[in-house]
Structures are given as C-alpha cells and as structure tokens.
Amino acid sequence: MILQLIDIGYLVAVVLFILGIKLMSHPESARKGNSIALAGMILAIAVSFFTPGLDNIVLILIAIALGTVGGLYSAKTVQMTAMPQLVSFFNGMGGAAAALIGLVEYGDLAIDDIGKGSVLMASLIIGSVSFSGSMIAMGKLQGVVKDIRVNKILAFLVLGLAIALAVYVLMAAEPKPLFVYGLVALALIYGLLFVYPIGGADMPVVISLLNSLTGVTAATTGLLYDNKVMLMGGILVGSAGLLLTLLMAKAMNRSVSNILFTSFGSAAGTAAAGQDGDQVAKEINTYDSAILLAYAKRVVVVPGYGLAVAQAQHAVHDLEKILEEKGVEVTYGIHPVAGRMPGHMNVLLAESDVSYDKLIEMDDMNEQLPNTDVVMVIGANDVVNPAANDDPSSPIYGMPILEVNRATNVIVIKRSMSSGYAGIQNALFFDPKTRMLFGDAKKVLNGLVSEVKNM
Template structure:
C-alpha cells in the first residue's frame, strides 16, 4: 500500500542522489548541497509520520538543540577549520548511532524475541558507530592541533592491541547474539570498540588525517544503514548506504592521490606538522622582495599559481585573485594548479578560490596541469608544501616517496610565499626551496600578495 510516508521517502532519496550529483563540480556544489539538505528535511518529516511515534517533547527538544548548536557552528567556522568541523560532525553521527543501538538493546530487553537480523545489525552499528565517534574525536584533535600531529603508537604492541580490542568487542557482541541480556555486555561492546577507535587513529600521522576522516565518514554511513535496518527505517538505510558508498570511493581516491594504500595508512601514517624543519637538501635559500616578485610575474608569459593550506590560513584568496586579474590585464596567462589533497580536505582549494570568484576554467586539476609546468615562466607557490616536494619523485628514503605531486620544480622560475622554513604537514624537508631557480618571499601570504599587487601597479 502506497502511503504519504512512502512517497515522501522516495522524494527524499531522489533529492539525496540529485544533490550528490551536484557536488561533483564547483559550479553546482552549493546548489547540490542545498538540494540534499532539502531531501533530509523531507526524510525527517516522513519519519515523524511513523504510526505510533511518541515522546514528541523529546523529539522537539532534540531538533531545537541540534538547530541551536549546529547552525551557528557551521556558519561561524572558518574555511581553514572545515576539515576539523567535518571530522567532529561525522563523529557526532557515529556516536548517535552507537547510542541508538544501546537504546534498542534496552527497549527489547536484550533483543529478546527479536528476529536474528535485529541483534546482528544493531551490534554491527554499535561497534562501527563507536569506532567512528572516538576515532573522529582523535582526528579532530590532531587537525585542530589539540593533540600532537605525529603518530602516537605503542610500537610493536600496537597491532596486537588493536586486534585484542576489536576481538573483545566482537566477542561481547557474539555473547549478546547468543542470548546474553546483561546490559554490561552492551556497554562493554561500546567501550571496547571506542578504545579500538582511539587505538587505530592515534598512531596515524597528521599527513594522513584527511584520508582517515573520509574513512571514518564511510564508517558512520555504514553504521547508520545497519541501525536503519534494525529499526525498519528506510531513510536511515538509504542515506547511510549513500554516505558509506561515497565515503568509501572518496577514501580510495584520496589514498591513490597520495600513492598510499588504505591498509598502510591504518597501520600507521606519517607526519606531525609540528616541528620546524632545517634545510638539509643542500644549497642556500634565496630571499627576495615583493618588488622582485612583481617584476618576475609582470614580464612572464605564463604563470601557474599553486595554492595550499598556507593561503587558506592567511585568507589570501581574494588578494590572489586581485593579483591574477592584474597579471591577466598585462597579457599574462594565469592558471591555478589544484592538487587533490591540498588544504587537508578534498576540494578545499576549489571552494576557497570559487569564493573569490576565480573563473572555473582557470582551476586545473593535477593531471591536467602537470605537463604545463615545463612551459611555464613562473610558478607561484602560496602556502603549499608537501604537494610540491620533489623528494616524492627523487628520494626513495622520503616518507612521501611515490606520492603524486605538482611538477613545480620543472617551471623556469619558482616563487614560494611562506611564513618560515617550517616543514609541511608531513614533517619533511622540501628541496624545492634550495633549488637555484627558486626564490622565497617570506611573510603572511595575504600581506605578501598585497605588496606584490602594489608593486605591479607601480610598474
């Protein structure tokens, strides 16, 4: 029998899928996000139409609290902190699923009389949701630099510890599935899985944290789908599977962009992003002024701008676009080279530059732009580090060896805007900075770009 609730669910799922399609490109991303959000509103309304639904005041309280906390947090967050917010919000989703599993256990008196799929899916949701919640908190702490970015590991005991915690959680879940009704067993599942989430993510270095956030996002989606199966909630099943599938695909793409396997990342990543790195690649660093940089840029035929996290921190995207407009007016061809993992989150640079009204046709992905560097007069690197490090190609002993990078070192001249000689998020030196054709313009990126603009106007 087709009901209004069924029709609303179908409409919500269509909006989810159509919204996801919009997120594939910067031109349609904002609209896609709005469409998917509208789909979630429809799904919530459909769920509220469930026959026999009670506790309306608790539902209203939850909606009010979520709105009061969520909207201001999302509106006030800076783009530089977006990866942290994604990790935190993702963790909240996993935690909600874990708590839902606990409530379902209590409501059914330990799944007494329930068909087998209910305890299986609920316990799966409890384990994965708890791992996602606590793992996401660690990811948030590392990205926010509340925790050290370096791997925190138990050494050779780390893998046995991870296996022991996961095995303990599964053993308690099996005990429940075989008829155990003691609530302490469910609490043990949540605690052991949570400790497992901490144990798995703490040894992963800061440089791999964006991949971990994406992986945990997929975990949250899968746990929500499993919980939806147990509760008979179609919206949770479909939305959870969409999140799980898209998160898994994104995780795989990000790992490939760094030329790393997901198992190697989970086994322990690299990078701390904490200590300043001395220049050990040989040669000396050549510092220049804004006037020198302006002259090189003004008389170039082609310039490629390489944005990174440093540009995001300085909020320099508008100044960079103003500089690019001046160069274009002088007949200089300007493009932007975007590395897949620049900025600690996929699409981070695209969003920032789109905010500054950079024409979409100037935003070039790594595979599209890399061959152009050899024909480029000046490559202007603004706050990017690891994604331009030639050691990824030439030094087998480097932690980032094999990671695809932007071929900045092949340009005829390189100008790097940077605050200091501090290492990037991977915590390794960058020999690009001591290359004879590289010039360093030290200082805040926004201030440096504005100084270059003034010098360009004076030429």
C-alpha cells in the same frame, strides 16, 4: 495507506539525495545540489512525523531545534582553515547517535532474532569507533592531539574483545547492561587506538574513512527500525566515503592499508634529497617578485594550507586580476590532497570568486608547467616536493606531485623554512630556480598587488 505514502515520501527524498550529490560534483552546480539534498532531508524528517505510534513529539522537536541552531551556528562561524575539523566533528556525532540508539534498543533484543541483534551490535561497535576516532582526528587537525605509537596487536586485541562481547550478548538469554556498556567502552578505546598512531598528513584520508563508517551506522540503524530512507541514505554516504578514501589514497600513490597501519607523516622530519649542509635557500623581495610576475607571459599559482591559514584567497584573486590587466595568463594548479580535505582549495578559491575554469587539476597542469614562466607556491609544501620523484628513501617517494620545479622560475611564499604536514624538508626550497618570499601570505600578496599596480 499512510505507510505507502511514507514510503513514497522516503523514495522522493532518496532521489533528491542522489540528484544533490550528482550536482555537487561540479562547483558551478554545487550550491544548487546542496539545496536539493537539503530539501530531501527536510522531506524525510517531515514524512517521519506521520509514522504510526510515534510519541514524544515535543522532545523530538526540541532536539531538532537544538541541532538546527547548533549546526547553523557552526557552519556560519567556522573558518575555512577549520572546516576539516568541523567535518570530522559532524562525522563523530553521527557515529555517537548510532551508538546511543543501540544502547537504547538493546533491552528489546530478541534471542531468536539474530539478524536484528547482529545489526544492533554493529551499530554499537561501528558507531563508537567512528565517534572516538573522529574526535581524535579533529584534535590532530587542530594541533591539540599528537601522534602516539600504539601496539597494533593491542589495538586488534581490544577490537576482538569488543566483538567477543557482542557475540556473548547475542547468545545470552538476558543481555546484561554491564556487558553492553563494556563492549561500547572497548569500541571507544579501539577508535582511539586506531587513529592515534596515524600521522597528521593522513588525517584527510582517515576522516573520509570515518565518514564512510558513519554512513554504515546510519544504514544499520535504518535496518534496525525498518526505515528505508535511513538505510538508503546511509548506503549513499558509506559508499561515497569509501570511494573518496580510495581516490585519495590513489592520489598519494599509497594503499589504504599502508595509510592506516604505518606511521607515515608522524616522523619528526628528514632531510630532503640534495639538501647538503652548505646549501641554502635563496630569498627574494616583494619588488623583484612583482617584476617577475608582471613581465611574465604565464603564471601558475599553487595554493596550499598556508593560503587558507592566512585567509589570503581574496588577495590572490586581486593579484590575478591585476596581472591579467597587464596581459599575463594566470591559472591555478590544484593537487587532489592540497589543504586538509578533498576540494579544500577549490572551495577556498571559489569563496573569492576565482573562475572555476582557471582551476587546473594536477595531471593537466604538469603538462603545462614546462612552458610556465613563474610558478607561485603559496603555503603548499609536500604536494610540490620533488623528493617524491627523486629520492627513493623519502617517505613520500612515489606520491604524485605538482612538478613546479619544471617551470622557469618558482617563488615560494611561506612564513619560514618549516616542513610540511608530512614532517619532511622540501627539496624545492633549495632548487636553483626557487626563490623564497618569506612572510604572511595575505600581507605578501597585498604587497605584490601594490607593486604590480605601480609598474
């Protein structure tokens, strides 16, 4: 009877997970969806305490308390610019948990239970790869880990050795700790070799893939313990992460294999199409920019990572409201991979109460740009680079972009002429329609608010 009630509780928890994920697909219901999914997780944890034979309850409660406090503190204090790093860290912790469970359980491995043993080895290898890979991805996003070229044959050799050790452990009459720890060490090394050579511009895709792997480890752990909620929850995370990975790769017009096994984004930088030595970017000051904006009929804001770095989301919303008071239509052009993770710009602008109806996805926005008076690019770079359309030699050629150069005027707010995350110069900066407004985005936007108010 107890086991049946536990299964019912797990089923309800999984339904809440699915409903929560569904509601998270729209910003207006995302907060509610998050709460529903949280309720499902609390229910799953609570039900688990009724598992027959459960012991060490005090230690479990202490671990839950520590994790809860650490998670709440991290979520409350993290800056929006560091949110992708936090996501990567949490992914890594999930993989580490699966690997640690595997290390605890391998001693009970039965020779005649190849199925259970295979699942255990998968948890060890995939969990270890997810952990070390996520830590490197976090370091790259933080800027403390650089791209390192890795011999692909060496990387696959390390993975092959880990798998070979796993097979040996499965076949051995008495698995020796040395071999188990050896395969974990090799899997950890492969995680490093896997992520090191991938360019920083591709880290969001890598994090999504590692998130999928973490979901797989949760599922394998569920199989190991015959825990249905871990199995189904892991399948949800794994499938959602894989789907997101494919969608992001499509948004960059590249295959997942191209992202994982080429060094795009790690180049030191190349000149953009049309950028000759005698070409220079044209500057504009705050006052002239304010005139362009205040007397325009239609303005499009294209936010990027620079907006997040400057924490200028509230300032851009203030400018939006001031312009609308003067009869200017203001919308936002959102590129699928702008920022450092999917939905980064949507979350950032939602934080400043920008209406979701004003956030226009790339394909729809590109149809509207030819009829736009002014596009204001704030901190975005690669996602507005016309080299993606015009320069076959560019590493981003073929990547769908926001075609802001089709608007009548373009104002680019940046601190400098530095290249974007892909490491290439932006041809947009030298377009005759473009004017560069240099400075910290928050200070520049606050200055524009003051100037527009006085007009």
